[in-house]
Every structure is written in C-alpha cells, then in structure tokens.
Amino acid sequence: MRNQLNQNKNQNSFGLRIPDIRHKLKYLLFTFAFFLFTFNLSAQKQRFPKPEFDTGYTQPTPVTPEPRALAMEYFDVLVLLLVLAAATYFALKSRSRQGILWLSVFTLVYFGFYRNGCICSIGAIQNVALTFFDPAYVISLTALLFFVIPLVVTLFFGRTFCAGACPLGAIQDLVVVKPISLPKWLNKTLGLIPYLYLSLAVLFAATGTDFIICRYDPFVGIFRMDAKFLMIVLGVAFLLMGMFVARPYCRFLCPYGVLLSWMSRFSSRHLTITPSKCIQCKLCTHSCPFDAIDFPTNEKEVVKSGLGPKRFITYALVIPLWVALGVFVGAKSHTFLSKANQDVYLAELLIAHPELRNDPDNIDVQTFLASGKPMEQLVSEATAIREKFYIGSMIAGGFMGLVIGMTLLNTVVFRKRQDYEPHKGNCFSCARCVDYCPVEK
Amino acid sequence: MNNQDKLKLSHNIALIAGIFCAAVALLLLLNFWQITKTDPIESKALEALVQRLKDDRNNEELKEEIRNFDLLARKAYFNSQWQVETGAYMLLFGAIVLAFALRVYYAAKSKIEEPEKVLENEIASRIIAQKGIVIVGAAVMVLALLASYLSVNQLKSYDATALVAENETSAEEAIEVINVAPAQTATNEVSEEVAVNETTASENVSEVQSEVASSETVAETPVTETKPAAASSGMTLAELQKNHNSFRGPLAQGVIMHKNIPTEWDGAAGTNVVWKAEVPKHGFNSPVIWGDKLFVSGADNASREVYCYNRNDGKLLWTGVADNISGSPATPPRVTEDTGLSAPTLTTDGNAVFAIFGTGDLIAFDMNGKRLWARNLGVPDNHYGHSSSLISWNGKLLVQYDTNRGGKVMALDNKSGETVWETQRNSKISWASPVLAEVDGKYQLVLTADPIVAGYDVETGEELWSVECMMGEVGPSVGYADGIVVAANEYARMVAIDIRTQEVLWEDDFYLPEAASILAHDGLVFVATSYGVFVCYDLKEGELLWEDDFGSPVYSSPVFADGKVYLMDNDGVMRIYEFSRELKKVGENELGEMSGPTPAFADGRIYIRGEKDLFCIGK
Known part of the structure; x- marks a missing residue:
C-alpha cells in the first residue's frame, strides 16, 4: 500500500517523476562537489608558498583549517542558501524523505568532510557573542550569515536546516538504524542540557576565554581525521549511541538547536505529517525517531490530572525564585568558572605555586616569563576577566533559572490538539513521518 | 534479489563490517596505548644510555648506539602514529559500511506496524518530567555551588600581599x-x-x-x-x-x-x-x-x-x-x-x-x-x-x-x-x-x-x-x-x-x-x-x-x-x-x-x- 502511495505522491504537477529529478539532482550535486574540490585547490593557495626542503618532514596540520579565500567563503554562504532552499523544498513542497536524505549526504560531504566542519552555524554563536562583548573583535560577514540565515529560514519554515543543511545533524541522521523511543519525561529532562551548554558557550565566548562548542565538537575530529584520541572516542560513541538514540547531539546538546527551536515555534509553514486532513490512523505514531510527534490532547485526562490553572499559577510565581536562585549560584560560581580562562589560570598558578617559575618543563609558565609581561599586569588582566565572569555568570545563572522555571511551567500547559502533529520546536523536518501517512493530497 | 536475499546479504555484510570495526577499534586502542607508553623523548633506556655517556664522554661506540636507539624509537613512534591515522580511516570506512548494511537490513526487515492501542500516558509522563526537571535543575545548582565553595580565589591573595609590597616601593618610576x-x-x-x-x-x-x-x-x-x-x-x-x-x-x-x-x-x-x-x-x-x-x-x-x-x-x-x-x-x-x-x-x-x-x-x-x-x-x-x-x-x-x-x-x-x-x-x-x-x-x-x-x-x-x-x-x-x-x-x-x-x-x-x-x-x-x-x-x-x-x-x-x-x-x-x-x-x-x-x-x-x-x- 505504501509503495503505491509513494508512487502517487512522487508524481508532481508537471508530470515529471520525482525519482527522476532526485536521480538527476543526486548526480548534479556530486558533479558539483567534484568541481568544487578541484577548483578550490587552486583558489586556496597560500600567500607565501612553503619552502621545499627535501627532508621528508611533513608539516603538521593546524588545529583549525587554514583561512579560506574570501570569495570561497561567500561561495559557502551561497551553498548554504541553496541547501537550505532544497531542504525546505523537499520537506514542505515535495515532501520527499529521499530528497532530504541525499541532501544530507551532500551536506556531510561538503560542510563536513570537505569544509572540515568549519564554518558552522552552531559555532557561529560564539562569534556573535564575542562581537557583542569585545569591541576589538569584528565578526566576519560569513560567520554572521551562517548564524542568521538558518534562524530566519527556521522562523518561516521550521528546522529544515537540521534536516539537510547541518553536517553534524547529517552524520547522526545517516547512522540512525533502529531508533528507540525515549519516554517524554526523559526527553524533557535531558532537554535542559542544551540550554546549559548554550549559556556556558556564550559566557566563555563573551569573556574571550574559549570557543567550547568548537573545542568539544564530537564530530569535527571525524571530519578532519586528526582529532585527539579522546575526541575521536567521543565522536564514535555519539555515532554508536545515535544508531539507537537518534541524533543524541542535536537533541540533548546542540546549543544552536535551542535558538532554532525558539524560531521554529513561530514558523507559519512548518512540515506537516499529513498533506491534507488527519484521519487518526495512528500509523505515524512511531515514525519519528526523535519523539517529536505530539498526540491529540485527551481533555478528560487533563481535567482529571489536576495539572490545571492552580499549578500553572504556582509554577509561574516560582519562576522569579528560580531566576534569583540562578543569579545567586552564578555569582557564587564565577570564581570556579573563570578558572577556565588561560590568563586567570596562569595568574593563579603562579600565585599559588611561585616555585613553578623555575620549572623549565612548564610551558605555560615559561612562555609567560619569556614574554616579559610583568606579574602585576597578568594579575590585573586576570582580575578584569574575573569581574567579567562575575556579571556573565550571574546572567547565565539567571537564564538557567528562567529556563528551569519555564520548562516546569510548560509541563502544565496543554494546547488543544486534535491531530497527530509534529512538535514545532523539536521536529527536525526530516520528513520520515510523511512516508507513513496514507492520506493523499 | 528478493527480500530474503536482501536480508541475508545485508546481515552478512553488517556482521563482517561489525567484526572489522571492532577489530580495528581494538587495534587502535592498543596502538594508542603503545604511543602513550613509548614517547621517544622520554625513553628510559635512552636516558640510561645518555647517563652512561656522561661518565664516558669519548665513547664513540656508545654515541653511535644512542643515535641508533634514538632513530629506532622515533621511527617506531611515527610508525605508530601512521597506523593510528590509517586505522582511523579504516574504522570510518567500516562504520559507513556497517551503518549502510544495517539500514538496508532493518529496512528489509521492517513491516507495517500495527499502531499501539495504548499510547504513553502523557499526564503521568509530565508529572515525572516535573520531578526530573526539578531534580536536574537542583543538581546543576548544587554542583555549581559545591564547585564554587571548593575553589579558591588566588587572585585575592595576590592582591593582599603583592600590592602592599608594590606600594612600599618608590613611585618614582622605579x-x-x-x-x-x-x-x-x-x-x-x-x-x-x-x-x-x-x-x-x-x-x-x-x-x-x-x-x-x-x-x-x-x-x-x-x-x-x-x-x-x-x-x-x-x-x-x-x-x-x-x-x-x-x-x-x-x-x-x-x-x-x-x-x-x-x-x-x-x-x-x-x-x-x-x-x-x-x-x-x-x-x-x-x-x-x-x-x-x-x-x-x-x-x-x-x-x-x-x-x-x-x-x-x-x-x-x-x-x-x-x-x-x-x-x-x-x-x-x-x-x-x-x-x-x-x-x-x-x-x-x-x-x-x-x-x-x-x-x-x-x-x-x-x-x-x-x-x-x-x-x-x-x-x-x-x-x-x-x-x-x-x-x-x-x-x-x-x-x-x-x-x-x-x-x-x-x-x-x-x-x-x-x-x-x-x-x-x-x-x-x-x-x-x-x-x-x-x-x-x-x-x-x-x-x-x-x-x-x-x-x-x-x-x-x-x-x-x-x-x-x-x-x-x-x-x-x-x-x-x-x-x-x-x-x-x-x-x-x-x-x-x-x-x-x-x-x-x-x-x-x-x-x-x-x-x-x-x-x-x-x-x-x-x-x-x-x-x-x-x-x-x-x-x-x-x-x-x-x-x-x-x-x-x-x-x-x-x-x-x-x-x-x-x-x-x-x-x-x-x-x-x-x-x-x-x-x-x-x-x-x-x-x-x-x-x-x-x-x-x-x-x-x-x-x-x-x-x-x-x-x-x-x-
């Protein structure tokens, strides 16, 4: 029955068969990628060529990819736009899971393995945060566009970026083999982690401490094939887990997912399971590996449960307390958090262990001493950074308090729903569910 | 190829790929362990040889031995590194094949499922979720507080001691x-x-x-x-x-x-x-x-x-x-x-x-x-x-x-x-x-x-x-x-x-x-x-x-x-x-x-x- 349904659905209004278009598009994408590889080799020449000493020494690869020619950066933006357009088209218009699948393959190859996972919209959060807090830092237009474009598209069409334009999502999506459904309470509870990660990432970026999203990206090491052993282990662990718990990073870690989720909730043209009217056949109930399908509301049960207005008011009144608690905890933990900053760490290390000045093996200390910077200056800079952390940690703590309070409040809010619908905030628009719906347009 | 053949083939490929991945992963782990143990610069044998040379500075034979040992250790180190890199690629290849085979296997195996008559009780789930959120939220706060009480602000102690000393010195541009x-x-x-x-x-x-x-x-x-x-x-x-x-x-x-x-x-x-x-x-x-x-x-x-x-x-x-x-x-x-x-x-x-x-x-x-x-x-x-x-x-x-x-x-x-x-x-x-x-x-x-x-x-x-x-x-x-x-x-x-x-x-x-x-x-x-x-x-x-x-x-x-x-x-x-x-x-x-x-x-x-x-x- 499903095959027949799919055949019917694959016939578009111009009489062209969708698989033909997909087939052509698939080859088009790979041909395009091939030309891109070869073209970029010549476009990405270094300003000064490396000396050619015949010593057999292989120059180590830098931690981050070498800067790209500006024109190529803009080209990346263009590719992002095209991929987003295609993902949106496949999710909303042609409702093609196959199309999104092949688009994911392309994204994985291009933005993942070819572009080494950099530039990426998730990491761009940090560039944006640093721009706001460090007047000396100027964000590149490309980074800004990579941050903004997916958000804007999500605001109108849902998370089609997650469906086909994010290499981190793509690599996880392709390894989903036998997904298990997690209970809702676990999804909600683990759903707090991305908020925590987001607040810490912004705090560390704003204080100029570190870009933790990039540093602890579990898949970038796989894309570059040069990560530290533990990061490779982490990446492989995520993929292995992802075979059964679909997209674990996207659901329970991704800080950009938080922003996309917010945007997606307002999207007017989001993916729908059924192209027409839901017939309540329940075929789609287990189609979503991400547990992002909301079931119709059982109003009787809701009334019976007592999770009504009373509890809503209680939770709403508690929110300021959560925020206050968060601010207090943030203020208290700023000392601890600021230790992640290299200057603070070094200053405290030298204050606590002045004897390390004579340790030739301590590279951090020796580099500092060789720079000739006076200790007073280091301490003064570290103190300034800690003050930034004081404010930043309070904001981050308050934000976390607000998130906990709002999430709690959300558990007693029931929206009247009669059909099986994708949860706009959590749905990745992967279009798996559309294949399960027997309703024709 | 009928569905049964498809199932059999994908099952076998997945099995082989799985064994291959496990073997490569095991070898990688061993190799990694070997690399951490055999840092050519920190070699104890080399240190012992260098120590011997300090006592007998003109021993050309010993010098040659040190050079050879050093070269050998470095070769072994870089060889291990090459093996890790190659192994990583092999593992990736194996993982792709495994994932693909498993996908085909489960797709071939899948049947139209009969919808469950009783779905998850959302109300009960929400009540548990409330507890979960409160527990996780509180745990985060408590952990952060604990970390803050355990960490010492060393910068303050510097201010208390060093700044006084600085004030005591002449302000006359040092x-x-x-x-x-x-x-x-x-x-x-x-x-x-x-x-x-x-x-x-x-x-x-x-x-x-x-x-x-x-x-x-x-x-x-x-x-x-x-x-x-x-x-x-x-x-x-x-x-x-x-x-x-x-x-x-x-x-x-x-x-x-x-x-x-x-x-x-x-x-x-x-x-x-x-x-x-x-x-x-x-x-x-x-x-x-x-x-x-x-x-x-x-x-x-x-x-x-x-x-x-x-x-x-x-x-x-x-x-x-x-x-x-x-x-x-x-x-x-x-x-x-x-x-x-x-x-x-x-x-x-x-x-x-x-x-x-x-x-x-x-x-x-x-x-x-x-x-x-x-x-x-x-x-x-x-x-x-x-x-x-x-x-x-x-x-x-x-x-x-x-x-x-x-x-x-x-x-x-x-x-x-x-x-x-x-x-x-x-x-x-x-x-x-x-x-x-x-x-x-x-x-x-x-x-x-x-x-x-x-x-x-x-x-x-x-x-x-x-x-x-x-x-x-x-x-x-x-x-x-x-x-x-x-x-x-x-x-x-x-x-x-x-x-x-x-x-x-x-x-x-x-x-x-x-x-x-x-x-x-x-x-x-x-x-x-x-x-x-x-x-x-x-x-x-x-x-x-x-x-x-x-x-x-x-x-x-x-x-x-x-x-x-x-x-x-x-x-x-x-x-x-x-x-x-x-x-x-x-x-x-x-x-x-x-x-x-x-x-x-x-x-x-x-x-x-x-x-x-x-x-x-x-x-």
Whole structure:
C-alpha cells in the first residue's frame, strides 16, 4: 500500500517523476562537489608558498583549517542558501524523505568532510557573542550569515536546516538504524542540557576565554581525521549511541538547536505529517525517531490530572525564585568558572605555586616569563576577566533559572490538539513521518 | 534479489563490517596505548644510555648506539602514529559500511506496524518530567555551588600581599638611585681621569687633528674643531672625538678622527696584537673608550655585567653587576642567540658609563665602577632581543626604545636617571641605534624604524620631521653626512633624505643591509649586506660606484678612520678599503675568532671584540 502511495505522491504537477529529478539532482550535486574540490585547490593557495626542503618532514596540520579565500567563503554562504532552499523544498513542497536524505549526504560531504566542519552555524554563536562583548573583535560577514540565515529560514519554515543543511545533524541522521523511543519525561529532562551548554558557550565566548562548542565538537575530529584520541572516542560513541538514540547531539546538546527551536515555534509553514486532513490512523505514531510527534490532547485526562490553572499559577510565581536562585549560584560560581580562562589560570598558578617559575618543563609558565609581561599586569588582566565572569555568570545563572522555571511551567500547559502533529520546536523536518501517512493530497 | 536475499546479504555484510570495526577499534586502542607508553623523548633506556655517556664522554661506540636507539624509537613512534591515522580511516570506512548494511537490513526487515492501542500516558509522563526537571535543575545548582565553595580565589591573595609590597616601593618610576655623587666632585674626578689619560696614554696617543688627511680622492672632512662647541656634560665635541664614546664612535656616525690606524695584523699568530683579554660574559655590544678606559658589557640568564679594561694593557679594572634593579624581571625574556641579552653598545660621557640590557635594565656606573643609579624601562617586548645602543649628549642619555608595544624615544638625566623627556613615536619595533646629526648648529637625534625615519630635538624630544619610507624589521642605523640622512633596510629600500627639506633625493633597492649600519661621509655612502657584498654609492646622486663581493656575512658596521674604511665580517676578517670612489682594497686581516661587534678606535689602535676575547691591535 505504501509503495503505491509513494508512487502517487512522487508524481508532481508537471508530470515529471520525482525519482527522476532526485536521480538527476543526486548526480548534479556530486558533479558539483567534484568541481568544487578541484577548483578550490587552486583558489586556496597560500600567500607565501612553503619552502621545499627535501627532508621528508611533513608539516603538521593546524588545529583549525587554514583561512579560506574570501570569495570561497561567500561561495559557502551561497551553498548554504541553496541547501537550505532544497531542504525546505523537499520537506514542505515535495515532501520527499529521499530528497532530504541525499541532501544530507551532500551536506556531510561538503560542510563536513570537505569544509572540515568549519564554518558552522552552531559555532557561529560564539562569534556573535564575542562581537557583542569585545569591541576589538569584528565578526566576519560569513560567520554572521551562517548564524542568521538558518534562524530566519527556521522562523518561516521550521528546522529544515537540521534536516539537510547541518553536517553534524547529517552524520547522526545517516547512522540512525533502529531508533528507540525515549519516554517524554526523559526527553524533557535531558532537554535542559542544551540550554546549559548554550549559556556556558556564550559566557566563555563573551569573556574571550574559549570557543567550547568548537573545542568539544564530537564530530569535527571525524571530519578532519586528526582529532585527539579522546575526541575521536567521543565522536564514535555519539555515532554508536545515535544508531539507537537518534541524533543524541542535536537533541540533548546542540546549543544552536535551542535558538532554532525558539524560531521554529513561530514558523507559519512548518512540515506537516499529513498533506491534507488527519484521519487518526495512528500509523505515524512511531515514525519519528526523535519523539517529536505530539498526540491529540485527551481533555478528560487533563481535567482529571489536576495539572490545571492552580499549578500553572504556582509554577509561574516560582519562576522569579528560580531566576534569583540562578543569579545567586552564578555569582557564587564565577570564581570556579573563570578558572577556565588561560590568563586567570596562569595568574593563579603562579600565585599559588611561585616555585613553578623555575620549572623549565612548564610551558605555560615559561612562555609567560619569556614574554616579559610583568606579574602585576597578568594579575590585573586576570582580575578584569574575573569581574567579567562575575556579571556573565550571574546572567547565565539567571537564564538557567528562567529556563528551569519555564520548562516546569510548560509541563502544565496543554494546547488543544486534535491531530497527530509534529512538535514545532523539536521536529527536525526530516520528513520520515510523511512516508507513513496514507492520506493523499 | 528478493527480500530474503536482501536480508541475508545485508546481515552478512553488517556482521563482517561489525567484526572489522571492532577489530580495528581494538587495534587502535592498543596502538594508542603503545604511543602513550613509548614517547621517544622520554625513553628510559635512552636516558640510561645518555647517563652512561656522561661518565664516558669519548665513547664513540656508545654515541653511535644512542643515535641508533634514538632513530629506532622515533621511527617506531611515527610508525605508530601512521597506523593510528590509517586505522582511523579504516574504522570510518567500516562504520559507513556497517551503518549502510544495517539500514538496508532493518529496512528489509521492517513491516507495517500495527499502531499501539495504548499510547504513553502523557499526564503521568509530565508529572515525572516535573520531578526530573526539578531534580536536574537542583543538581546543576548544587554542583555549581559545591564547585564554587571548593575553589579558591588566588587572585585575592595576590592582591593582599603583592600590592602592599608594590606600594612600599618608590613611585618614582622605579628609579633606584643608589648613590649619586655630588656633581662637582664627579666633574673633578673626570677631569682627573682625563689628566691621567693624557699622561699614561701619551706615548701611544698623539694629538687629534682637526682635519682628516686627504688621500688623492678624499676631500676635506667637514667636521672640525671649528664647529660650535656643543657640550656633553661639559665636554666639547672635540673632546668626544678624542675618545670613542658610543657605538660607531662620536655622534654614532661611524666617522673616526684618530690617526695611525693599523692596517696589518694577524690575531691568531699574535702579529700586531698589543694585548688580548678574555671577556667573562658574552655580548654583541661594541667597545667604547674614554681616556685609557675601555668598556664592554656581557650577560647571560644568570647575570648582567659591565666590564672596564685598561685599554693600554688589557687589564680588567672593575666589573659592575646590574642586579637588584626594581622592576627587573626575575627571568630574562627569551632572546635569540644572535642577539643575546647585551647587544646594545654602552656609552659614556666621561663621568659615567651607561649600559642597557635585553631585560630593560638601564644602569650607570662612575668611571671607577661605583654604581650611580639603575632603573628598569619595562621589559622590551622584542622577539629577537633589544639591541638599540645608547648615546649621550649634553648631559642626557638618549634611548631609542622601539618594541612590539610601540615606539618611543627618551632622554634621561645622566646624573640621576630621571626622565627628562619622552616622545611616543609612530613606529613599530626596531633594532637600530640613534645617530646624532648636527643641522645648522643644532643637534638632532635621527632614528629609523618601520615605517618612519625621523629627527628629534635633543633638548626637548620634539619630533622635528619624519619621512615614511621604511618597512620590515629595521636593524641598520642611519648614515649622516653633508645634511643628508641615508636609511636602509633589507627587503625594503635605501633612501637618501635631505634633512632640511625632507626631500627624498634618491632611493635604491639593490644592495641592502640587514644589520650593518650605513656609513655616510664626505660625498660617499657605504653599505655592507649580510651576504657579504660591500658597496659604495655617491651620497648626492645615489650612483653605485663600486662593489666588493667577498661572500662572508657581515653584521658589523663599516667605519671611516684615517682615510680608510674598515669593515669586519662575522668570521673575524677585517677588510680595509681606501676611502675612494674606486675600489681599492688596502688589506685583509684575520682575527682568528668570530666577530660581530663594530671595532673601536684610538690613535694607533683598533679595539676589536671577538666571540670570546677583546683584542687591542697596534704596534
């Protein structure tokens, strides 16, 4: 029955068969990628060529990819736009899971393995945060566009970026083999982690401490094939887990997912399971590996449960307390958090262990001493950074308090729903569910 | 292929791929463990062998064994690394195949599921979720609080101790005035010194003549005693010219007025070597002379010292140690070997000798080695090491302090070390030294750096002019003669500037110096490249007159003396040329030691600092 349904659905209004278009598009994408590889080799020449000493020494690869020619950066933006357009088209218009699948393959190859996972919209959060807090830092237009474009598209069409334009999502999506459904309470509870990660990432970026999203990206090491052993282990662990718990990073870690989720909730043209009217056949109930399908509301049960207005008011009144608690905890933990900053760490290390000045093996200390910077200056800079952390940690703590309070409040809010619908905030628009719906347009 | 075949095939492929991935992963883990255990640099066996070698230094067999072992360990290490990298690719390939096979397998296996009649109880789930959120939220808060109570704010403890100590130290710009002798006494002492000079060195030192003896092609020297008698701590220009008080002599122009300069010697054989004395600590600074005293400095990571020698017999008269200077770094900044910590040449005004080191320590001793004052100018942020030499004029010690944090020039009071003036410069870091130039009876300090060549009023520090024409890491100091400043730098250009109008008279970019300063004198300009070409240009037109390509590196600066030009190369060979518009080599003498500094001159004598020793050349 499903095959027949799919055949019917694959016939578009111009009489062209969708698989033909997909087939052509698939080859088009790979041909395009091939030309891109070869073209970029010549476009990405270094300003000064490396000396050619015949010593057999292989120059180590830098931690981050070498800067790209500006024109190529803009080209990346263009590719992002095209991929987003295609993902949106496949999710909303042609409702093609196959199309999104092949688009994911392309994204994985291009933005993942070819572009080494950099530039990426998730990491761009940090560039944006640093721009706001460090007047000396100027964000590149490309980074800004990579941050903004997916958000804007999500605001109108849902998370089609997650469906086909994010290499981190793509690599996880392709390894989903036998997904298990997690209970809702676990999804909600683990759903707090991305908020925590987001607040810490912004705090560390704003204080100029570190870009933790990039540093602890579990898949970038796989894309570059040069990560530290533990990061490779982490990446492989995520993929292995992802075979059964679909997209674990996207659901329970991704800080950009938080922003996309917010945007997606307002999207007017989001993916729908059924192209027409839901017939309540329940075929789609287990189609979503991400547990992002909301079931119709059982109003009787809701009334019976007592999770009504009373509890809503209680939770709403508690929110300021959560925020206050968060601010207090943030203020208290700023000392601890600021230790992640290299200057603070070094200053405290030298204050606590002045004897390390004579340790030739301590590279951090020796580099500092060789720079000739006076200790007073280091301490003064570290103190300034800690003050930034004081404010930043309070904001981050308050934000976390607000998130906990709002999430709690959300558990007693029931929206009247009669059909099986994708949860706009959590749905990745992967279009798996559309294949399960027997309703024709 | 029917569904059953599909299932079977994908199942088998998935099984093989799974076993393959597991095997590769296991091998990778083993390899990783092996790499962490076999760091070739930390090898205990190698350490034991090295220890054995320390006891038996001449054991060639052992040396060979160490080399072989080292090579083997490194090969093994890099081989393991290659295996890890290859293994990672294989694992990735295996994982892709496994994932694909599993997908096909489960797709083939999948059936249309009958929808569950009883769905998850949302209400119950929400109630559990509430508990979960509260528990997780509270756990995060508690953990953060716990971490905050366990962490110590070390910065506060520093504030409590170190800031008090800092307040106790003098706020007087970290100037440490040790013992300033009364001005009158100091002057008297110098007068006595000079008097002693005249008596002790009279046999060797003849009177300085006001004019340079001309060769066939050499015109009269413009700098004579008839010039206005500008004072330097009571000393006239003529008195400065009797001595060699700074890098490249009086006014740092590389023009020496002394006569009877030797042209033949052999340092190794001892021919025409009056004396030779070892300098305790290494340094690339050049000797400076006042009366019968010669000064150099030396430094290493342990200490920084100033040495005073009797220039007549090479006896070390005193050693001044630059220590206990407020603001001086506990560990010297890292500098390159070819610069060191004591590259800047000292200067003296006859009352005191001044030295600056790569740490930013500036110190003054009187002529008998008594410390007068010392201060730290701030550790210079300089990736090679500070090398700009000092110069003194009219009671002021002039310091060019261009670092990675910006350029500045300052004048300190010779007697107290206090800042008289300080001017920020629109320049980047440089390694060049200041040159004094007389313009219409007034003296200017001419400095070169990236991007400006500029003149400063010696009395006020005011920038009188600047020309944006330099680039790169500027090492050579300018040449100055006949109202023309010549500045150059390798990979940049050579520019001749009219000091009065700032008009660029000519420029050239073929032969450019890297370290050697430019000699401009009486219509000619001399440039020594670091790759061993010595070139003569016409000062006014910039026309290339001659070149001598001897091929050995040169860091020392050419100096005009006694109608000739003296140029020392890094191998310790000094080439002597006639001061002429045509190439005429007068002599080529070997020191028998490597040398980088620029020699100092006195009547009948040349003082050369080699890598280890100080040589007095003469008869």
